[in-house]
Amino acid sequence: MSLMKSWVASANDAAHPFPLNNLPYGVFSTADGEPRCGVAIGDMILDMQIAEESGLIALTDDPLFDVPFWNALMEEGPAVWAALRARLTALLGKGAAEQAKVEVLLVPMGDADLHMPLAVSEYTDFYAGMQHAKNMGAILRGSPDLPANWLHIPIGYNGRASSVVVSGTDIHRPNGQTKAPDAEMPSFGPSKRLDIELEMGAIVGTCSELGQPITVDEADAMIFGYVLLNDWSARDIQGWEYQPLGPFQGKAFGTSISPWIVTSAALEDFRAPTPPREKQLLPYLHGSKDGLFDIELEVLMQPEGADKATSLSKTNYSRMYYSAAEQLCHHASGGCEMNTGDLLGSGTISGPDRSEFGSLMELSWAGREPFTLDTGETRGFIEDGDTLTLRGNARGKGFTIGFGDCSGKILPAKTWG
Amino acid sequence: MSLMKSWVASANDAAHPFPLNNLPYGVFSTADGEPRCGVAIGDMILDMQIAEESGLIALTDDPLFDVPFWNALMEEGPAVWAALRARLTALLGKGAAEQAKVEVLLVPMGDADLHMPLAVSEYTDFYAGMQHAKNMGAILRGSPDLPANWLHIPIGYNGRASSVVVSGTDIHRPNGQTKAPDAEMPSFGPSKRLDIELEMGAIVGTCSELGQPITVDEADAMIFGYVLLNDWSARDIQGWEYQPLGPFQGKAFGTSISPWIVTSAALEDFRAPTPPREKQLLPYLHGSKDGLFDIELEVLMQPEGADKATSLSKTNYSRMYYSAAEQLCHHASGGCEMNTGDLLGSGTISGPDRSEFGSLMELSWAGREPFTLDTGETRGFIEDGDTLTLRGNARGKGFTIGFGDCSGKILPAKTWG
Numbered sequence: 001m002s003l004m005k006s007w008v009a010s011a012n013d014a015a016h017p018f019p020l021n022n023l024p025y026g027v028f029s030t031a032d033g034e035p036r037c038g039v040a041i042g043d044m045i046l047d048m049q050i051a052e053e054s055g056l057i058a059l060t061d062d063p064l065f066d067v068p069f070w071n072a073l074m075e076e077g078p079a080v081w082a083a084l085r086a087r088l089t090a091l092l093g094k095g096a097a098e099q100a101k102v103e104v105l106l107v108p109m110g111d112a113d114l115h116m117p118l119a120v121s122e123y124t125d126f127y128a129g130m131q132h133a134k135n136m137g138a139i140l141r142g143s144p145d146l147p148a149n150w151l152h153i154p155i156g157y158n159g160r161a162s163s164v165v166v167s168g169t170d171i172h173r174p175n176g177q178t179k180a181p182d183a184e185m186p187s188f189g190p191s192k193r194l195d196i197e198l199e200m201g202a203i204v205g206t207c208s209e210l211g212q213p214i215t216v217d218e219a220d221a222m223i224f225g226y227v228l229l230n231d232w233s234a235r236d237i238q239g240w241e242y243q244p245l246g247p248f249q250g251k252a253f254g255t256s257i258s259p260w261i262v263t264s265a266a267l268e269d270f271r272a273p274t275p276p277r278e279k280q281l282l283p284y285l286h287g288s289k290d291g292l293f294d295i296e297l298e299v300l301m302q303p304e305g306a307d308k309a310t311s312l313s314k315t316n317y318s319r320m321y322y323s324a325a326e327q328l329c330h331h332a333s334g335g336c337e338m339n340t341g342d343l344l345g346s347g348t349i350s351g352p353d354r355s356e357f358g359s360l361m362e363l364s365w366a367g368r369e370p371f372t373l374d375t376g377e378t379r380g381f382i383e384d385g386d387t388l389t390l391r392g393n394a395r396g397k398g399f400t401i402g403f404g405d406c407s408g409k410i411l412p413a414k415t416w417g
Numbered sequence: 418m419s420l421m422k423s424w425v426a427s428a429n430d431a432a433h434p435f436p437l438n439n440l441p442y443g444v445f446s447t448a449d450g451e452p453r454c455g456v457a458i459g460d461m462i463l464d465m466q467i468a469e470e471s472g473l474i475a476l477t478d479d480p481l482f483d484v485p486f487w488n489a490l491m492e493e494g495p496a497v498w499a500a501l502r503a504r505l506t507a508l509l510g511k512g513a514a515e516q517a518k519v520e521v522l523l524v525p526m527g528d529a530d531l532h533m534p535l536a537v538s539e540y541t542d543f544y545a546g547m548q549h550a551k552n553m554g555a556i557l558r559g560s561p562d563l564p565a566n567w568l569h570i571p572i573g574y575n576g577r578a579s580s581v582v583v584s585g586t587d588i589h590r591p592n593g594q595t596k597a598p599d600a601e602m603p604s605f606g607p608s609k610r611l612d613i614e615l616e617m618g619a620i621v622g623t624c625s626e627l628g629q630p631i632t633v634d635e636a637d638a639m640i641f642g643y644v645l646l647n648d649w650s651a652r653d654i655q656g657w658e659y660q661p662l663g664p665f666q667g668k669a670f671g672t673s674i675s676p677w678i679v680t681s682a683a684l685e686d687f688r689a690p691t692p693p694r695e696k697q698l699l700p701y702l703h704g705s706k707d708g709l710f711d712i713e714l715e716v717l718m719q720p721e722g723a724d725k726a727t728s729l730s731k732t733n734y735s736r737m738y739y740s741a742a743e744q745l746c747h748h749a750s751g752g753c754e755m756n757t758g759d760l761l762g763s764g765t766i767s768g769p770d771r772s773e774f775g776s777l778m779e780l781s782w783a784g785r786e787p788f789t790l791d792t793g794e795t796r797g798f799i800e801d802g803d804t805l806t807l808r809g810n811a812r813g814k815g816f817t818i819g820f821g822d823c824s825g826k827i828l829p830a831k832t833w834g
Contacts (some may be wrong), residue, residue, distance in 0.1 A: 152603050153603075159575060162753065174752050209581055240570075248572075249753065254752070282603065333594075334654060336577055337579040342579075414630065
């Protein structure tokens with residue numbers, strides 16, 4: 001696959017995140033209008049609501065784009081997903097017969113605010129990065145040994161959908177219970193060990209049925225697309241609360257996603273295998289396709305007042321041990337119904353070296369080894385006013401599939417109103 | 418408070434679960450119609466959709482009952498909740514001027530199928546019963562000692578909303594990964610240790626704001642009502658998966674609720690205090706009201722083919738250590754946004770004696786001490802074809818506030834389709 005040319009000139013730059021090969025799906029608004037679905041092409045956004053109303057896009061009897069999220073399309077399933085992608089490719093490709101009709105429906109990205117691209121039904125977070133699991137074991141328990149089930153189960157836990165927000169949304173530092181190891185009683189107040197987790201989010205497009213398990217290949221076909229995902233984490237709250245039933249308030253105050261859903265179709269050429277299995281997986285977790293993707297990832301931090309961000313870490317989604325399809329298959333293995341709009345966090349993505357670690361907990365080794373920003377400031381964890389950004393790009397020959405930044409700024413904790 | 422008389426004669430029986438004092442909210446359908454909201458009064462259901470269409474109920478500019486769940490009313494908040502209760506009390510009370518107009522809107526309960534009374538937004542399950550926590554510690558870890566945080570935090574974890582079903586829905590035995598202690602590898606197949614958990618479910622009526630903690634009193638006022646809740650659990654799946662991130666597939670295949678939402682208003686006279694605090698709670702968990710309710714609870718089991726169910730256990734909701742208001746306050750303490758339709762499971766309710774235990778794990782002491790049913794059969798856990806039922810009643814002077822049975826029958830596990 002090489003760069004597919006568009007008549008939208010900015011989309012033809014080899015480094016631009018939104019070429020015709022990408023066509024990611026978002027929700028935008030301009031000064032005078034309500035949020036509506038849009039497709040990114042170069043520096044422009046195609047207004048899908050008007051495109052549908054005008055008849056340029058007419059895939060189904062009922063409208064898909066009269067709501068400000070992409071769930072209605074997702075519910076239609078893979079055949080309609082493919083038909084839409086083919087139609088958009090035709091409308092936006094170089095030499096398109098309908099260029100003049102489409103041109104008037106383009107909105108400059110600079111004029112647009114971006115919103116949540118989907119209505120999140122439920123949010124599940126996994127723990128599928130081996131290096132991250134080993135690092136957390138070494139930091140918290142003094143041993144990098146994996147939990148006994150880790151090589152057999154794509155371990156996950158249910159998170160909170162209500163706190164998933166789009167990039168650009170400020171996050172208030174959470175309050176919570178914490179307890180110092182030598183304290184007799186816990187105390188309550190703002191988290192002092194606020195962290196990020198660099199993850200990918202897989203978006204479930206079609207549903208499974210309550211009581212009915214699915215195969216890995218069926219799961220793979222159900223995944224509509226991917227976003228970058230920052231699973232903000234309060235390590236001190238999490239440390240005190242998580243035994244015996246897992247993370248709760250330490251993970252419930254915010255989860256940021258990038259604004260554009262990059263479809264599975266756009267990523268197809270970037271499929272990458274999971275690493276060699278250290279223990280053979282049970283047959284229900286076997287699939288026929290490479291389930292990871294070669295996506296370069298980066299974490300950046302910008303303190304309040306600094307004029308640019310410091311790059312903290314660079315890694316790749318293909319570092320994960322379990323794929324999203326394996327995770328989704330396991331998620332439904334007990335008969336759990338999976339639905340349109342379910343969001344699956346991959347788990348923190350860390351490579352083998354510190355330069356590839358995907359959380360501050362790992363980068364500063366639990367604050368014991370603070371790192372230095374380009375401004376000269378040091379950090380163990382996040383301070384109020386810091387902006388954290390995730391970036392992701394899949395690099396093709398002469399083109400880039402980008403996700404758009406996943407950013408969030410930390411504001412001070414709120415108290416009771 | 419004594420029995421409030423209705424012109425619906427069956428509602429005036431001291432033992433009837435649905436007197437005028439109760440007025441619980443459900444969703445029903447009859448042979449010829451779509452599901453719609455209804456209010457139980459004696460052996461009848463008041464059709465709220467037609468009551469609203471006909472103008473008998475007119476609380477808001479926009480309709481509340483054109484959808485088959487109670488979320489639209491819940492969103493309106495406590496003033497409208499109180500107004501509706503007052504209006505229903507007037508319409509259904511003895512001597513009501515509009516009796517003739519209301520009478521034609523009553524449907525015999527025997528002609529109705531009951532459906533989910535709410536659209537569940539997110540489901541959270543807590544672990545707030547001290548006796549249950551001690552029993553599980555004794556069974557699983559050989560010690561009844563509570564986890565270090567248990568007396569300080571109303572411990573909870575996020576569950577799966579998509580598998581919450583109404584009473585009467587059959588539940589397929591889940592498949593899952595399990596591993597015997599002496600086995601080298603895990604295996605995959607139907608759960609062999611299928612269990613129930615006797616719980617109450619609290620339904621969140623109004624929303625909190627992302628980033629904003631709430632007080633216990635604010636939380637109490639946000640709770641719209643309560644249902645009985647059976648948190649079906651696969652102990653063998655749970656035992657292998659739950660470290661380190663908590664229950665996942667062992668709890669994701671089904672959660673049953675009773676069909677009628679008993680409002681907080683109907684339960685007001687049955688408030689009961691939480692037991693003495695063994696450690697003082699942090700100030701954010703202090704509220705001004707008694708947060709539990711005096712509700713008698715019972716667990717019954719009926720094997721396939723038996724003509725009646727065996728009572729396994731009787732206890733009371735007031736046995737809990739934490740109230741739903743405390744749980745909801747804690748849930749929002751880190752800034753987690755709580756929403757209309759969120760469902761909070763209380764945690765398993767067990768009293769001090771075996772006759773009060775709220776799970777089969779406890780009743781059979783992990784299967785080591787099977788119990789005998791009235792049919793002469795013994796059980797450690799649930800077998801295919803067994804129906805499990807929860808019952809709940811608050812007993813007033815001359816009247817009863819009932820919940821309606823929370824039942825589910827276990828069907829064999831499904832395999833891949």
